[in-house]
Amino acid sequence: MMGIAASLLTLVAATLFYLTDREQRWLMKPLSSWQRLISLLMLLAAAGLWSLSLGLSVGLMAWLWVLVLSLIVLALLAGHHRDTFQKSGGRP
Known part of the structure; x- marks a missing residue:
C-alpha cells in the first residue's frame, strides 16, 4: 500500500514539476514558480515513503527510476501531442 502511495505521489509531483x-x-503558460517548490516538497515526501517501504538504498533507487520514467513519459507524450508528426502537405 505504501508503494502505491509513493508511486502516485511521485507521479503527481513529476507532473507538477514538468x-x-x-x-x-x-x-x-507554465504554472507559477511557487508550485515548483510544492512539487519539490512532494518529491521529498515521496522519497521518504519509498525509503520507508523498501529501505534506504533500494527505496531511493526505486524513487529515482519512477521519477525519471515519469518525466520521460510526460515529455514524450507532450511532444507527441503537440508535434503529432502529421503530414503538412505534399504527397497524400
Missing part, C-alpha cells in the same frame, strides 16, 4: 517548467508543451 508543468512549472518554462519549456513545457502542455499549457500555453
